[in-house]
Amino acid sequence: MVTEAPTMRRTPLYEKHAELGAKMVPFAGYEMPIQYEGIVAEHRAVRGRAGLFDLSHMGEFFFKGRGAGAMLDRLISSDIAGLAVGQARYGLLTNERGTIVDDVIVYRISESEYMVVVNAANIAKDRAHVLARLGEDVAFDDRSFGTALVAIQGPRAVDILDSQVGSSVRDLPPFGVARRHILGHPDRHLVVNATVARTGYTGEDGFEVFVANADAAKVWDALLEAGREAGIKPIGLGARDTLRLEARFSLYGNDIDETTDPIEAGLGWTCKLDKVFTGRDVIAAKKAAGPRRKLVGLVIQGGVARHGHEVTHDGEVVGQVTSGTYGPTVEKNIALAYVPTPLSKVGTALAARIRGKDVPATVVKTPFFRRPE
């Protein structure tokens, strides 16, 4: 008999997933829901109405002290020094070789406190990385295992969340972050302290709600109940992946890792090259020279290309697929792949080698899906 590794973690919402009939899979050391009703139905719920995600596996690092902002500005590729209180920014944790240790979002919670949300699979690695570079005037606190994260995403997310909070979240701008109380309207049966950010990984409007583990189930129930009329659905990791891929958000471990640099990954926009940060000189040199390969979007004409499949040109292997799926909103088989720069132009005819056969694939503009305004 096969037994589960004894170290598998459960999020505080594990029981909720079981009640909702989720299929659970191991992911980054956690037992996580991959789907409830089905990936396509869940994907469409987020694009059309609203979806609720348990992302409690994600890591939350807190940095406090007068030097916190300056220190993070040196560790992360984007403009952290320029972050105002109540703002968040996407950026890359880079190493001296100019490659990607992780992709993160930095939230400036208060004058001297920052929260950095890291990928679950990278928690231990990132902790070691930042601890080795920690300034003396900065206090570091890894609250990953005590913090739950519930994301509500989709066009109806703002209405649903707004119905449950003490003061409105409507005015929170994209990438804004603020403290709120979740009160559980209409009867105000809750008082939950939450950090609410207008961020997400779906290409839709939406929020990420950080609470203590003990409050996670209350917030989950309140939002599911409040969203019932709007047609909210719980969303598993399966649809999270199809949603993010349509929106062309990178997945660490698939599209980016310590062998990829920000320029070839199409993440040069996250690198503020006129400041000092780890690996900056290497990245600036790569940008100046131009990348040898680029991460491009592909539409496959028959069959689904998956992570690790080869990309060919005239029968010759020229690159590799890093992510691939059927995109339920774009209704096409889409993929991201590293290809040589001369073959990276939109419209270039390539092929994905799927089960030994070269299936026609075309380089397309990304994102594959953009939310209509």
Next chain:
Amino acid sequence: MSTVPDDLQYSKEHEWVRADGDVATIGITHFAQEQLGDVVFVELPEKGATVRQFSSLGVVESVKAASDIYAPISGEVVERNVKVIEKPELVNSAPYGDGWMIKVRLADKGELTQLLSPTDYRSHIGETAGAGGD
């Protein structure tokens, strides 16, 4: 719809067979489509191709992953379901109906004896009476 219809025979790899004279229709079971999730692509052999019992005859891809379809019996493909290639979601909505895969002229009717009965297939997938979906 029964999840394991009584008028079919089954393989351990979750294909079903409906034998009619010397032609058999092949598809994948309700259990298989449920495990796969949303089917988005189906690859089937051309008419005239031969398939060998328990060898791969084609592929179904769901959003999550690709899975081989194994031939429950050997024979020559006399028809493939063009509708299921165009609308792969038929595999989910009607695995025993419009979601069938291919029709095969049986090479050896004796092979049918190697397949599972509905009762055996039910116990193979751990389904007890009354359990299961729609």
